[in-house]
Amino acid sequence: MSLTLERIEALAPDQASLSAARKLLKPSTWPTLAEGEGMVWGECQGSGATPYRVVVSEADAGYKCTCPSRKFPCKHSLALMWMRAEKSASFVSASVPEWVKDWLSRRRGAASAPAKTEEEGEQKPRPSIRRAATPEAEDDDDPKAEQRAAAALERNRLERETSVLAGLEDLDTWLSDQVQQGMANFVAQAAPACRTIAQRLVDAKASGLAGRLDALPTRLFTLPGPARPSTAIRELGQIHLISQAYRRVSELPEQLAADARQIMGWSVTREALLTDPDALRVNAKWRVFAVVSEAQPDRLRRVETWLWRETGADEASRCAVLIDFVPIATGAAVSGYLVGDRIEAELTFYRSTIPLRAQITNLKRGAEPSTEPLSLPGDTLVEAYARYECALAQLPWLGTFPLAFRSARVRRHGEQLFLHDDDGAFSLPLHSSQTSIAFPLASAGQIDGLGLWNGYEFTLAWAETQLGRWLGS
Amino acid sequence: MGRDATRKVAGLLNLKDLHTKVVPSLMAGTSKRPLPDALIHLSNSSSDGALELLSLTAQALRFERPSTPDSFLVEPEIKDERGILPDRLRRPLVRLLTAKNTTDHAARALARAFDRLRLRPHPFDLPLIDAFVRLHAEKLGPTAQHWADWQKTDAETQSYFDPELLDENNWSQATLSRRVAYLEQRRRNNPDSARALLESAWPNEEAEARFRLLQALQTGLSTADQAFLSTLEKDRAPRVRTLAAKFLARLGTGGENPALRECLERIKQVQSGLLRKRTSLQLELPANVKDQAAWRWVREAFNEVSLRELATAFQLTEEQLIEAASKDEALLLALAILATNERHLDLLELVVGHLPNAWERMSESGVDTIGLMTDSECQRWTEIVAGPYRKELPTNYHLWNWLHRVTDIVVPASVMSAVLDTELLTKVPERERGSAPWLEIMAALCPAPQRRELRTQLAEFDPALTVAPLALLDILDGMENETAHV
Numbered sequence: 001m002s003l004t005l006e007r008i009e010a011l012a013p014d015q016a017s018l019s020a021a022r023k024l025l026k027p028s029t030w031p032t033l034a035e036g037e038g039m040v041w042g043e044c045q046g047s048g049a050t051p052y053r054v055v056v057s058e059a060d061a062g063y064k065c066t067c068p069s070r071k072f073p074c075k076h077s078l079a080l081m082w083m084r085a086e087k088s089a090s091f092v093s094a095s096v097p098e099w100v101k102d103w104l105s106r107r108r109g110a111a112s113a114p115a116k117t118e119e120e121g122e123q124k125p126r127p128s129i130r131r132a133a134t135p136e137a138e139d140d141d142d143p144k145a146e147q148r149a150a151a152a153l154e155r156n157r158l159e160r161e162t163s164v165l166a167g168l169e170d171l172d173t174w175l176s177d178q179v180q181q182g183m184a185n186f187v188a189q190a191a192p193a194c195r196t197i198a199q200r201l202v203d204a205k206a207s208g209l210a211g212r213l214d215a216l217p218t219r220l221f222t223l224p225g226p227a228r229p230s231t232a233i234r235e236l237g238q239i240h241l242i243s244q245a246y247r248r249v250s251e252l253p254e255q256l257a258a259d260a261r262q263i264m265g266w267s268v269t270r271e272a273l274l275t276d277p278d279a280l281r282v283n284a285k286w287r288v289f290a291v292v293s294e295a296q297p298d299r300l301r302r303v304e305t306w307l308w309r310e311t312g313a314d315e316a317s318r319c320a321v322l323i324d325f326v327p328i329a330t331g332a333a334v335s336g337y338l339v340g341d342r343i344e345a346e347l348t349f350y351r352s353t354i355p356l357r358a359q360i361t362n363l364k365r366g367a368e369p370s371t372e373p374l375s376l377p378g379d380t381l382v383e384a385y386a387r388y389e390c391a392l393a394q395l396p397w398l399g400t401f402p403l404a405f406r407s408a409r410v411r412r413h414g415e416q417l418f419l420h421d422d423d424g425a426f427s428l429p430l431h432s433s434q435t436s437i438a439f440p441l442a443s444a445g446q447i448d449g450l451g452l453w454n455g456y457e458f459t460l461a462w463a464e465t466q467l468g469r470w471l472g473s
Numbered sequence: 474m475g476r477d478a479t480r481k482v483a484g485l486l487n488l489k490d491l492h493t494k495v496v497p498s499l500m501a502g503t504s505k506r507p508l509p510d511a512l513i514h515l516s517n518s519s520s521d522g523a524l525e526l527l528s529l530t531a532q533a534l535r536f537e538r539p540s541t542p543d544s545f546l547v548e549p550e551i552k553d554e555r556g557i558l559p560d561r562l563r564r565p566l567v568r569l570l571t572a573k574n575t576t577d578h579a580a581r582a583l584a585r586a587f588d589r590l591r592l593r594p595h596p597f598d599l600p601l602i603d604a605f606v607r608l609h610a611e612k613l614g615p616t617a618q619h620w621a622d623w624q625k626t627d628a629e630t631q632s633y634f635d636p637e638l639l640d641e642n643n644w645s646q647a648t649l650s651r652r653v654a655y656l657e658q659r660r661r662n663n664p665d666s667a668r669a670l671l672e673s674a675w676p677n678e679e680a681e682a683r684f685r686l687l688q689a690l691q692t693g694l695s696t697a698d699q700a701f702l703s704t705l706e707k708d709r710a711p712r713v714r715t716l717a718a719k720f721l722a723r724l725g726t727g728g729e730n731p732a733l734r735e736c737l738e739r740i741k742q743v744q745s746g747l748l749r750k751r752t753s754l755q756l757e758l759p760a761n762v763k764d765q766a767a768w769r770w771v772r773e774a775f776n777e778v779s780l781r782e783l784a785t786a787f788q789l790t791e792e793q794l795i796e797a798a799s800k801d802e803a804l805l806l807a808l809a810i811l812a813t814n815e816r817h818l819d820l821l822e823l824v825v826g827h828l829p830n831a832w833e834r835m836s837e838s839g840v841d842t843i844g845l846m847t848d849s850e851c852q853r854w855t856e857i858v859a860g861p862y863r864k865e866l867p868t869n870y871h872l873w874n875w876l877h878r879v880t881d882i883v884v885p886a887s888v889m890s891a892v893l894d895t896e897l898l899t900k901v902p903e904r905e906r907g908s909a910p911w912l913e914i915m916a917a918l919c920p921a922p923q924r925r926e927l928r929t930q931l932a933e934f935d936p937a938l939t940v941a942p943l944a945l946l947d948i949l950d951g952m953e954n955e956t957a958h959v
Contacts, residue, residue, distance in 0.1 A: 105568070172524065179523045182502025229500050230534060237531020240524045389536065396532055411545035418542065427541040436603070439623060440596040443548050443616075455535060468560070470597050 167204020
């Protein structure tokens, strides 16, 4: 069965989906478009940091997209089918990539969408390609309207600044109360206490700090009892530090000021980032070395795709992280990339003293699986940790930080696993969730690898061993 | 935070003060344990300095390096000479073993293949297929056994080595089933030395181990074992005493077997024939045992007797005993179970000649093991019980499931030929036809040379149902064809 417009109309869940798909028909939106073995696939740059991966089986119009849409098929799948049906874009012949094979293997035995009955079809007007193909009338440019919008934006910004500062006053009072009552007492009632102040900070539009406080009880309760009070000191102390830094943001160096504003909750839109002439841009080949998915208290799932730069000599920006937020309700929990994938792209980094978070601004070559080893620097674990300490000195509220190391061993002490540097007599505790999966590494001898240090535990993401590659996810 | 105040505090604060003066105050609460006045430098009039000290302490703690344990566990030495599963089969294996709704047939077939081909799963995959590894660790090699023992609070085994390397010096350190298999193997070659080995280890064995190791004496049982078996009549474990008595009875030297007496009370002996008197035997079931329960009762009642004991009691040979029971289905079932337990496959064949539905009856009786048979004996046993069904194989899934469970081997080629020639899979009742268990069990039972034909037949089914069976066949082919890397 070949893809036809009629077939696509039949598949589309509604007219709005087709209209949305029409906007994606520009080949420039698709860094990758390829075909092979009866499949067509591509990568579509959506609003998130990572492009969505879309695959369509020409034989039966089966489809799969990594976007979080709850419409099936989504606009990306429809757009890919549409381009294929109209031959409006060129599809490069290529061997089927691993992610498409993966989908195929799970799918074996194509099941096309059930045909709708005529009765269902009559209940509402069928989506129409012709209607969708008619561009909507575009709004006329109105300079006055733009001015009004800009003024409104500025007014909102000022209101928010005032509101945040007022919220920080409340935070100071709350923190003073916790210090007076003691951390042992705070740990005992951390959940309600943090919830209360987090809500106040949300009201004050300091959503970043609110989220940090909201997540604190969970972090505390994942630790053993005796470690909780000292962790509470570290976390609350940092929150006060951030609060003070934000108040004096004008006195801080430019990059650190940007960090302070971002952590407080001031977001930078993708458009603003891309148009920032001073933003750091790095054009290179990157390897995906970790994908971290974490549910947040605000019902969003934070999906981090960690990249390791394979080309270029400078030591700065060896790593980058693409962060996507998807509603938990959609069930989407994975990145569009698989660990081990290689991409060639220009990344634009958000302003920061330690630039890590980035967006793909120009994908030159889509993801390809690679079995080649990572080109890791020669640092031992101690040396890698020293880099972390340098970074921490520059950015006092530094969060997760990547560490690349050589010649370390996984060792056991009781039930806890450690990444151990024999020469430096230095160890990092492995994340408790890795106790099982990293256990075989205890018998694997020396390893080279890469992982994420959150200040408390090390999540090993990638290891080259004498038994081959080990992946943490 | 005021820069001047911060500098002053930082200048006064050292790590020792931090831990002895500041942290205790922050832990207990400054209202109960005030911060040291010397460290308080107000950054502004509205601050009491406590929050600044909190931040400085927090930052100082962040710069403290994680503590390194004084010592680490020494990992046990693992002598694993098996080849590692080829990389290209790793993902399919993990996917198959972790898929939802798969039966254990695939896992059994894979464990057998690992054992037979002397392969082992990649160590990094062990956590991903944890349930499979724990269930079949003994067939997956020492590394897998180490993994399976790792989270046990009282791991029985301290060292891990390939069972191929077992000898009389290290056999007592292996897992129990490996030890039983080793002892049984030695009994085949040299019964006396095997018994001597068992005797030397006997005082240190647990009851379960004693019972299972004693079962191995069934192979090559002779009067030379009598002295040792006689010492077991006073064993602490009743199971061991009963088993020893059973063996002694088989040697014709034991005392009265109470189980035999109870069986004999229910067997009626009748003489028939005019010219030549023939003995026929009938088993009288208890009045309260009916229908399906009858077969279970038979198994339980005859579990503790031997064929020879029974034959001797009627002054018959074992062949005559079977002939005499030929008109009584329940008694034939009892004899089939006894012949199976004692690995008298020639006698089993005689029984099945009179009891063509022995497969069905044994399954219904709840037999859950066919003892210490070798693979070739298992194959022969399968051929015997499946023989009468050759023209019309059962379409009852539970029978095949039972067969696979008790034999844990692929079926003989003749049985699989019958499956394929009669296109059994297409004759299965509609409600079960094409269901995943049916197709999976056939893939698991299929000998290697017949996989191609099975694939052809599987192609007739909905592809969604053949994902697991085809994956299993692919992996088994791959394991056999690929040269494993070490």
